[in-house]
Amino acid sequence: MSEQIIIIGSGVSGITTALTLQLLGYDTTIYTEKVITDISNKNEHPKFASLFPSASVIPHSVYSDQLKKLFKRSQSIFYELRKLAFPGITINKHYELWESKPNRPDYCNWMLNYEAVSDTDIENIPHRPPVDNLYGWSFNCIFADWSLYMPALLDTYLQNGGTIRQKKITRKIISDLPAETIINCSGTGSPSLFDDPSDKQLVVRGHLLHKADAPLLTNPNGEVVSYNYTPKPAIYSDSKGKAADVYCYPRKDGWILGGSRQVGTLGSEEWQVSDNYHEIEGIRFPKQIVDLNSEIIKTLFDTELSIKDELTPAVGYRYIRNKKDGLRLESETVSNKKVIHNYGHGGAGVTLSWGCALTISEQLLSQEIDSAHDVLLSEIKKVVPVNSS
Template identity: 55%
Template structure:
């Protein structure tokens, strides 16, 4: 029996998840990539490769798409099923989104598990600064992918299932001769030149992160792992447009991931992003400039609410990465076209939701390629996971 071969371009979370999905559904897949996460030592030299250091909470933040609800709910459902199968690195956080100014509930309030406004909670359990007075927001359960465990486990599953990762930088002139009639493009920022992305506007979001190794998990009295996004008043921390900016903390088994910043800029080439914001107050940590608010506000919250310490003198690893928004109208590109006699499926422009939508987008493309509905494919895929995990 002839098995159709599919080439996936890009080895980030979208490329890997899509390739694994198609491989488990019976296709012969190969990933072409010019860089692999486990072979990159200087992560800050490849800020465009977002899969090197995601916070990896399954929450639909920082994405523009009319397909968001359907894709998110499919992805969320699949993540919960994988967790039920004890797939490595997946756990549940009790997550808080807290604001110092009143906010409307987010559009995803009905999509999250155990969503509750914080007015229903005791004030002592709500992440807060020492000077906090009135707070607003909500809490819910969410899947968290512990990246140092989850991503390697996903890669191992792909290789165990027969998938192949080939180091190769694909150029536009290479496309006609690629040895497959079906191509899946998950090259992210590389899509602008490789496939001549049709949008003039090419937005990216810059983010600063700090990793504190060996920091303990943050838990509550019910042994739930706690994470948070916290937005103070704009006078304490703001974006270049003057809007209040949030900080966050996600505990992993190897320490805390602290952020953040969300400065929007423009993609001028696959590896060059232009962000205009320069933070007046900053720390120099590990040779990088990090906004002081990321450390100072998190320090206050962690000490005030949870009794944990954080200091500029701690062993902190700084990171600066980019999320490819593409456009604020409908940035996610999940479609197909015919080029050089081949069918090219596009899967990029996820903004800050690459991990969040990884399974939803993979199953959506698989449905188009196989002409089977997503519930049917999800059931088949879960059975295959039982065999290899």
């Protein structure tokens, strides 16, 4: 098999899809205006979502009727990469906690070592004082330490025959691209390249802070602990008064602190921002990202976090597309070419990257997805040496 396939976009979805197809025997080329490793100031490119992952492998803020299948496929590949010591893949003891009783999402059934939290154990789980009741759960969660994982993913693609061509793609030149099959992984650039049947194109703006060289947060069992924590709406809420969450994801390069979810429409981004903010390097962000995380980290880990610390702010977009069936993973004919769309991942671009790539493989191959999955695992084992670093 040597069919030429072009992938538009070099974010995590584009690179993962290209690598998957390359390992399955296709001849792939990624067309992209920007290569992620060449960008020094990511705040100049808020729509390039792969500059900003935290990156937990949890299907947050994404909408698809294929979610379970896509997630489980991705999860299995990430666990295999973990066994092979692929750079940046770690497993945390992750908590999702609320001060008011939440609805339990379906994905709780898909996570390993899931446990509901108990009020009798409050002192041993992330919380802010004074809190008498907590709701939620914990599970084992895969994390992709982004400063390690993304460069390694790109290198693996290039080392296995993949090609990247830096070129701005426009709607006018789609018909001139030198391949009969095109995979569209251009994210927020997709509606400018192809017609989109969705009326609304929703994006969610998020604020992140990076505290470099911060220590890993661990429990008495030596497990790295991360969390999403939602206080009562009076403490932290979105523009509609709905309770909002903060989080801390410890990585080898420091802590990633969040968060915010400010909904806007692609092409006319207007954000409702609270007057209750901190400001760093000219970037305003909800003050609760620092203040609440500081309380939680101090209470459980006896470690300090302050607005006076050296914190690096970032502001990026998650492309939700719409809340009915936001993920677009389908094919159509455009300019006599087969175009397979792979965008609208919301906050789950990393999480669903391998599952979406395998679904695309199913559309291209004459074999079932289980077979493609097994072949991909076999090929990954060949190209990722055990105990690599």
